[in-house]
Amino acid sequence: MKGLSFSILAITIASFALTSCGGGKAAEQKPAAPVVSVNVYTVAKQGVTGVDNYPATVVPLNEVQLRAEVNGSITGIFVQDGQTVKAGQRLYEIDRSKYLANYKQAQAQLKVAQSNLAQAKRDAERYQRLQEKDAIARQVVENAQTALLNAESQILVAEAALSNAQTDLNRSVITAPFAGTIGISNVKLGSVVMMGTTLINTISSTDPIAVDIAVNEKDIYQFSLVMDSSQNEQDSIFTLQLPGGQVYPFVGKLITIDRAVDPLTGTIKARLSFENPKENLRAGMSGVVKVRNQDTGEKIVIPNVAITEQLGEFYVYVLGDSNKVSQQQVVLGSTIGDKIIVREGLAPGTTIVTSGIQNLKNGSVVQVDSSKAATPAVTAPTAKK
Numbered sequence: 001m002k003g004l005s006f007s008i009l010a011i012t013i014a015s016f017a018l019t020s021c022g023g024g025k026a027a028e029q030k031p032a033a034p035v036v037s038v039n040v041y042t043v044a045k046q047g048v049t050g051v052d053n054y055p056a057t058v059v060p061l062n063e064v065q066l067r068a069e070v071n072g073s074i075t076g077i078f079v080q081d082g083q084t085v086k087a088g089q090r091l092y093e094i095d096r097s098k099y100l101a102n103y104k105q106a107q108a109q110l111k112v113a114q115s116n117l118a119q120a121k122r123d124a125e126r127y128q129r130l131q132e133k134d135a136i137a138r139q140v141v142e143n144a145q146t147a148l149l150n151a152e153s154q155i156l157v158a159e160a161a162l163s164n165a166q167t168d169l170n171r172s173v174i175t176a177p178f179a180g181t182i183g184i185s186n187v188k189l190g191s192v193v194m195m196g197t198t199l200i201n202t203i204s205s206t207d208p209i210a211v212d213i214a215v216n217e218k219d220i221y222q223f224s225l226v227m228d229s230s231q232n233e234q235d236s237i238f239t240l241q242l243p244g245g246q247v248y249p250f251v252g253k254l255i256t257i258d259r260a261v262d263p264l265t266g267t268i269k270a271r272l273s274f275e276n277p278k279e280n281l282r283a284g285m286s287g288v289v290k291v292r293n294q295d296t297g298e299k300i301v302i303p304n305v306a307i308t309e310q311l312g313e314f315y316v317y318v319l320g321d322s323n324k325v326s327q328q329q330v331v332l333g334s335t336i337g338d339k340i341i342v343r344e345g346l347a348p349g350t351t352i353v354t355s356g357i358q359n360l361k362n363g364s365v366v367q368v369d370s371s372k373a374a375t376p377a378v379t380a381p382t383a384k385k
Helices: 002-028 097-132 138-171 217-227
Strands: 036-038 040-042 045-059 063-067 072-077 090-094 173-175 180-182 199-204 209-216 238-241 253-257 267-274 286-303 308-310 313-319 325-336 339-344 351-353 366-368 382-384
Touching: 045 325, 090 199, 097 138, 138 173, 209 217, 209 286, 217 253, 217 267, 286 325
Parallel strands: 036 366, 045 382
Antiparallel strands: 040 351, 045 209, 045 286, 063 199, 072 090, 090 173, 180 199, 209 267, 238 286, 253 267, 286 339, 308 313, 313 325, 313 351, 325 339, 325 382
């Protein structure tokens, strides 16, 4: 019985050992990673024009509010609403009767002062000659000299009064300070206007006209280079897209950059100048200024879907030997519809993956679906940022 029990125990141990060995080998066998079916794209250069878009507002280069500088009622309107005017052209007249009377009165007072001065000079000269002959008291001579000084002072007072009267008389006629377009009048004939208060109308210059954009502070240096470049004078770096989507036929010129960055927005105002011979651009209009950037010329362009992002950096999967893929970091530029410019990281002729990316990692083996392989576009699109 003891021998039989030992035999059974030995067989059991042997069976367990064989089972354990077989189970270990099975555990070591891992299932092969599935092959991912993907589409690919052959990298090539394309002719593109890269642009950055900036919301824009049309503003006049010169604009002034015409306000009454004297009190009175409007007695003359010599311009129509919306009319183009020349510098110095008469626009409005405020009742001049009082100011003309004051002017004439000041003229008369000046003539009286001039006559008094002439008489004082004659008296002073005559008394001076008599004093030389000891024929007159010294006090009389001194009084004559004082009267002469007073007469000279009265001339200055009269001249100042005449100048003020002349100024008021001139201000009763409102003229255009520069050539431009006048707006819709705020007054009519007979309207009473108050000095410094009543807004009569507004006049704006129209040709050329300005367009303002807000530039991010990181782009200020590039805009400063444009201002210093002769290219700013002759090239189409700046174009304007109108609210209806049309492209304005004249190109812009960068004329100034504001003095300081707005700390709330981190932007600075830049002003462009556009020719406006037909006055198609009106102050207050909105639009989009397109600024040509560095992504212009023959550039590498790939589909957006090929890009993956990790912690703010961008990658593509490059197809290598034995259909294995590897991640390649790239530096991106402007977008072109459903594609994007690659500034660094890829060379022409490289094959990249454009689908199935979510199932890939470094070293993954892929199967290329040749029936859907992407090919480079043959058009020359415009890049947008």
